[in-house]
Amino acid sequence: MxxxxxxxxxxxxxxxxxxxxxxxxxxxxxxxxxxxxxxxxxxxxxxxxxxxxxxxxxxxLKARLQGRKDTGGRVEILVERVLGEREMRAQLGVSKTPKPGAFLHVDGEAGRLEVLGRDESFFHLRLEGDGTLHELLERAGRLPLPPYIRHDPDADxxxxxxxxxxxxxxxxxxxxxxxxxxxxxxxxxxxxxxxxxxxxxxxxxxxxxxxxxxxxxxxxxxxxxxxxxxxxxxxxxxxxxxxxxxxxxxxxxxxxxxxxxxxxxxxxxxxxxxxxxxxxxxxxxxxxxxxxxxxxxxxxxxxxxxxxxxxxxxxxxxxxxxxxxxxxxxxxxxxxxxxxx
Missing domain, CATH: 3.40.1780.10 (QueA-like)
Known part of the structure; x- marks a missing residue:
């Protein structure tokens, strides 16, 4: 078919x-x-x-995060899967693909994410410092409404x-x-x-x-x-x-x-x-x-x-x-x- x-x-x-x-x-x-x-x-x-x-x-999950690279460039992170308390697979919306060892910064230093590697369209990220990924998502994440819904997520x-x-x-x-x-x-x-x-x-x-x-x-x-x-x-x-x-x-x-x-x-x-x-x-x-x-x-x-x-x-x-x-x-x-x- x-x-x-x-x-x-x-x-x-x-x-x-x-x-x-x-x-x-x-x-x-x-x-x-x-x-x-x-x-x-x-x-x-x-x-x-x-x-x-x-x-x-x-x-x-509140799976959509906004952050910046070490260089200051903006990055959007869409969590695909939480792999434990501190690691995740995610898609990145970014102008230039970060290499392993680079860091992404979300919610200041409380959300410092190291790029561990890449598997096809997904990146493997690890949260540095204190706290868990679920805590970071609840604090700094947004609800990932589908792309065909054109308004920003709100309380409703x-x-x-x-x-x-x-x-x-x-x-x-x-x-x-x-x-x-x-x-x-x-x-x-x-x-x-x-x-x-x-x-x-x-x-x-x-x-x-x-x-x-x-x-x-x-x-x-x-x-x-x-x-x-x-x-x-x-x-x-x-x-x-x-x-x-x-x-x-x-x-x-x-x-x-x-x-x-x-x-x-x-x-x-x-x-x-x-x-x-x-x-x-x-x-x-x-x-x-x-x-x-x-x-x-x-x-x-x-x-x-x-x-x-x-x-x-x-x-x-x-x-x-x-x-x-x-x-x-x-x-x-x-x-x-x-x-x-």
């Missing part, structure tokens, strides 16, 4: 710049036997008692670009399908008999990288860390036993579940890294339905949902969403995709 097979035209004004007034006030496009225009608050009506919603509980973003169940710090982008869930909606789902569980997948900066080849067989996915707990594995087994469905909330949950799935759909418990690249033709082993946002043209996430929902069905769904003026991307509206018969 070709990257160009996943192109669609999107009017720029449909890219959501702000979240909905309330988390669950978003629209919901139900992709089932037909396309139905609904509201997120109607999701419980589409699910059944015994179904299991699987959320990603990663928490977004600090709340709304995190899910209500975010627990484990480590992501540089939110698992955005989870942004639609709030306490009233979770209560309505519980009243319906729908259960919930969590996993952790730390979304990396590579999620925003474009596919730079047209032949998909030549694309190499970025690696992301994930963790599957025993509680989730048990809940999935129990759900299967009573005929319930596994409903992944977001493509990050899909990637973690499918990376840990055995041939029979059971899960391997533990931590790992995944470079799974899901394209049409992939056989899903762990996921029965998917709640997701609308994704960028020619992105790996659009390829994943096309693999799940079918290429032609998703083309029709996206055409419909554009015609009906749905809001797109991270702060946009949602879909519930059920596999075609």
């Amino acid at each position: 070709k990257t160009s097979d996943f192109h669609y035209e999107l009017p720029p004004e449909l890219i959501a710049q702000l979240p909905a007034a309330e988390r669950s006030a978003s629209r919901l496009l139900h992709v089932g036997s037909e396309l139905r225009d609904l509201r997120m608050t109607q999701l419980p009506d589409l699910l059944r008692a015994g179904d299991l919603l699987v959320f990603n509980d990663t928490r977004v 973003d600090a709340e709304r670009y995190q899910t209500v169940f975010a627990r484990e710090p480590g992501a540089v982008a939110a698992p955005t399908a989870g942004l639609h869930f709030d306490t009233p909606l979770l209560a309505a789902l519980e009243h319906r008999g729908v259960r919930t569980a969590t996993l952790t997948l730390h979304v990396g900066a590579g999620t925003f990288q474009p596919v730079r080849v047209d032949d998909l067989s030549e694309h190499r996915m970025h690696a992301e860390r994930y963790r599957i707990g025993q509680d989730l594995a048990t809940r999935i087994a129990d759900t299967r036993a009573v005929g319930g469905r596994i409903v992944a909330v977001g493509t990050t949950s899909v990637r973690a579940l499918e990376s840990a799935a055995e041939a029979d759909g059971s899960l391997r418990v533990g931590e790992g890294e995944t470079r799974i690249f899901i394209t049409p033709g992939y056989r899903f082993r762990a996921v029965d339905a998917l709640v997701t946002n609308f994704h960028l043209p020619e992105s790996t996430l659009l390829m994943l949902v096309s693999a799940f929902g079918g290429i032609e069905r998703m083309r029709a769904a996206y055409r419909h969403a554009v015609e009906q003026r749905y809001r797109f991307f991270s702060y946009g509206d949602a879909m519930l995709i059920e596999p075609s018969a």
Whole structure:
């Protein structure tokens, strides 16, 4: 398949710049036997008692730092992964690439970062002096809003670009399908008999990288860390036993579940890294339905949902969403995709 097979035209004004007034006030496009225009608050009506919603509980870091090189030149640092209390992998926005042994200065001497080396587009940095990287990020970092959101992050973003169940710090982008869930909606789902569980997948900066080849067989996915707990594995087994469905909330949950799935759909418990690249033709082993946002043209996430929902069905769904003026991307509206018969 070709990257160009996943192109669609999107009017720029449909890219959501702000979240909905309330988390669950978003629209919901139900992709089932037909396309139905609904509201997120109607999701419980589409699910059944015994179904299991699987959320990603990663928490977004204040991963964007502004600093200067030893020479005085400005540098922007986007943390891709924290490697412990004092080291990280990061992308650097800088006019001239620093060499190993150079220092970057963030927040005065409290944020002196040594360049240890480089691996492709990522730099290995180490914090000198007292304190930890998490402390530095909380003190001097900014929320890394996606590049298509054109305003600087503010106090509203600090709340709304995190899910209500975010627990484990480590992501540089939110698992955005989870942004639609709030306490009233979770209560309505519980009243319906729908259960919930969590996993952790730390979304990396590579999620925003474009596919730079047209032949998909030549694309190499970025690696992301994930963790599957025993509680989730048990809940999935129990759900299967009573005929319930596994409903992944977001493509990050899909990637973690499918990376840990055995041939029979059971899960391997533990931590790992995944470079799974899901394209049409992939056989899903762990996921029965998917709640997701609308994704960028020619992105790996659009390829994943096309693999799940079918290429032609998703083309029709996206055409419909554009015609009906749905809001797109991270702060946009949602879909519930059920596999075609």
